[in-house]
Structure formats: C-alpha cells, structure tokens
Amino acid sequence: MRSAVVVFPGSNCDRDVAVALEQVTGRRPVMIWHRETELPDGTDFIGLPGGFSYGDYLRSGAMAARSPIMRAVSEAASRGVPVIGICNGFQVLTESGLLPGALMRNAGLKFVCRNVALKVENSQSMFTAQYDAGETISLPVAHHDGNFQADEGTLDRLEGEGRVAFRYLEECNGSARNIAGILNDAGNVLGLMPHPERVIEPAHGGTDGRRLFEGLLETVYA
Amino acid sequence: MKARVFITLKNGVLDPQGKAIHHALEGLGFTGVNDVRAGKMIELDLADGTSNEAIEEMCRKLLANTVIENFRIERLEVVEA
Numbered sequence: 001m002r003s004a005v006v007v008f009p010g011s012n013c014d015r016d017v018a019v020a021l022e023q024v025t026g027r028r029p030v031m032i033w034h035r036e037t038e039l040p041d042g043t044d045f046i047g048l049p050g051g052f053s054y055g056d057y058l059r060s061g062a063m064a065a066r067s068p069i070m071r072a073v074s075e076a077a078s079r080g081v082p083v084i085g086i087c088n089g090f091q092v093l094t095e096s097g098l099l100p101g102a103l104m105r106n107a108g109l110k111f112v113c114r115n116v117a118l119k120v121e122n123s124q125s126m127f128t129a130q131y132d133a134g135e136t137i138s139l140p141v142a143h144h145d146g147n148f149q150a151d152e153g154t155l156d157r158l159e160g161e162g163r164v165a166f167r168y169l170e171e172c173n174g175s176a177r178n179i180a181g182i183l184n185d186a187g188n189v190l191g192l193m194p195h196p197e198r199v200i201e202p203a204h205g206g207t208d209g210r211r212l213f214e215g216l217l218e219t220v221y222a
Numbered sequence: 223m224k225a226r227v228f229i230t231l232k233n234g235v236l237d238p239q240g241k242a243i244h245h246a247l248e249g250l251g252f253t254g255v256n257d258v259r260a261g262k263m264i265e266l267d268l269a270d271g272t273s274n275e276a277i278e279e280m281c282r283k284l285l286a287n288t289v290i291e292n293f294r295i296e297r298l299e300v301v302e303a
Contacts, residue, residue, distance in 0.1 A: 059287055066284060095287065102289040109238050149235065149290060174236070 001221045003029035003045035006073065008064045013050035013086065013197065020197040021047065024213040025221075034067040045082050045216070046073055048089030050142070050195060060103060060145040061091030070096050082126055082220060083189045087143055090181070090191035099184055099191045100158070101150030106143070107174025113142040115206070117169040118180055118194060122162045125183055127190045130215035137208040139194035141172060146193040148175040148182075158182055166192055223270050224298040225277055229286045230261035261291075 007014045022028045054063035077083045085093040093099040115138050120131040166181035181192025196209030244258040286293040
C-alpha cells in the first residue's frame with residue numbers, strides 16, 4: 001500500500017494518521033505538502049488529516065479545499081483511489097465537493113473532546129469491512145465544527161444508498177440524523193468526524209479504530 | 223472599485239452563533255429581540271470594470287458555501303473627490 005498523507009498548514013493529526021498507517025500496513029506513508037500539485041506515482045491511498053488548516057479561516061476546510069494538491073486528490077478519487085478525511089479532513093472533503101453536505105459549528109457551541117459511542121451503519125464498505133453491521137464502537141472526537149447538515153433530499157439519499165457509515169449513539173454536536181461519517185456514491189471516499197487513528201493500540205485506551213485501516217488493507221490491497 | 227459580499231445562512235439552517243448572541247442580548251436586558259442571525263461581510267477591492275458575473279463566480283467557488291449560505295453582492299462605485 002503506497003499511502004500519502006496530505007499536510008496543510010495547521011494540520012495537527014497528520015503524524016497520527018501516518019503512525020496508524022505505518023503500524024497497520026508496515027509501510028511509512030509519504031507526507032505531501034499542500035502546495036504540491038501531484039501525488040507520487042502509484043499512490044493508492046490518501047489521508048486528509050485532522051487539525052485546523054489555515055486556522056479555519058473563512059470556513060473550516062474552505063481554504064484547504066482550494067489548495068493546489070486537492071486537484072490531484074479529486075482526480076485520484078475519481079479514479080477510485082480510496083480517500084479518507086478525518087475531522088478537518090472531512091470538512092475539506094465537503095468543502096471540495098467530494099462529499100455532500102456541510103459541517104457547521106457544533107449546536108452546543110462548545111468544542112467537544114471525548115470518546116463517543118458510534119454505530120457502524122454500513123459494514124460493507126472498503127473502510128468498514130472489519131466491523132459488524134450495527135456494531136457499537138467507541139472513538140474519540142475533538143472538534144468545534146462537526147455539526148453535519150444537508151438538505152432533506154440529500155440526507156434521504158445518503159440513508160437510502162447505505163452511505164451513512166457511522167452514526168453517533170449519543171448527542172454530540174447536533175448533526176442531522178446523528179450522522180458521524182459518510183461515503184461518496186462510489187464508496188471510495190469516507191469522511192468522518194471521529195478519530196480512528198487515535199485508537200489503534202491498547203495504550204491509546206482502545207483499539208476500535210485499528211480495524212478501519214486493517215479492513216482497508218484487506219479488502220483493497222490483499 | 224469596491225464590492226461588498228454579504229454572506230448569510232440560508233433560512234432554516236440552524237445558527238447556533240446567532241442563538242448565543244440572542245441569549246447574550248437578553249442577558250443584557252434588551253427586550254424585544256425576536257431572532258438573531260449572524261453572517262459575514264467581505265470587502266473586495268477590485269479592478270475597475272470587474273463584472274458582476276466574476277464576483278458571483280468568486281462567491282460560488284470560495285466566498286460562500288452554497289450548501290448552507292446565501293450571498294448578496296453590493297457594488298460600491300468610488301466617487302472621485
């Protein structure tokens with residue numbers, strides 16, 4: 001697996017994603033600065049990390065979504081290369097139009113930083129294959145703008161097409177229908193607010209995030 | 223020339239920030255405030271003759287997120303002294 005992790009000015013989970021990928025795949029990802037215009041040849045997985053790219057100027061993820069590397073990311077996504085956007089990475093994916101909807105200020109206006117219980121709604125995707133359908137997992141969240149909103153038609157379509165990957169089992173940030181993570185229509189782009197890369201070994205206090213990366217490795221790269 | 227772009231949340235989109243401002247106004251004793259919606263204003267200094275279409279394009283591509291926001295453009299023609 002030749003993975004790449006994009007680094008924007010203000011990213012702060014890029015290293016966490018890189019460590020998780022290296023632990024699970026045995027290969028260190030290439031770190032790509034946002035000013036680059038191309039991904040390395042043969043890149044077959046792209047991670048957009050959490051953080052506060054560009055200081056959340058204008059809207060969270062808005063500036064990062066227009067940075068030079070995102071053209072290459074969009075092009076790779078359209079070819080079917082798996083892309084995961086975690087937290088700020090999810091915001092970048094919605095802002096760039098690779099995923100529908102928008103992530104707004106948390107309904108309670110507070111920065112939410114704790115473990116949350118999530119339901120795995122779709123266990124058939126390349127990202128969730130190692131989870132059981134309906135399984136409850138626990139992942140940490142740490143965000144101020146995680147309130148997922150989309151119009152009713154879009155929400156119905158996401159639900160109907162099995163594109164809701166994860167749902168909060170508790171009130172977290174006011175997201176429509178408690179949606180925590182969604183897939184694009186082709187199923188190769190996942191955006192989620194919780195941080196699977198922060199719980200991949202027992203010392204982290206949990207390992208529920210590890211299976212996301214393991215599942216990907218198994219379903220796509222076996 | 224200058225132009226101002228006013229960006230507001232679409233009707234029906236929950237505005238937690240506006241709500242917090244509303245509560246704060248009430249806390250200060252201001253009565254009769256029915257609702258508060260917060261938005262932003264961006265001032266652009268543009269080359270003379272920049273078309274409305276060009277400014278609209280800027281709004282759609284970056285300044286506003288049209289999933290949740292509306293925008294309104296106000297052109298300010300510079301008056302020569």
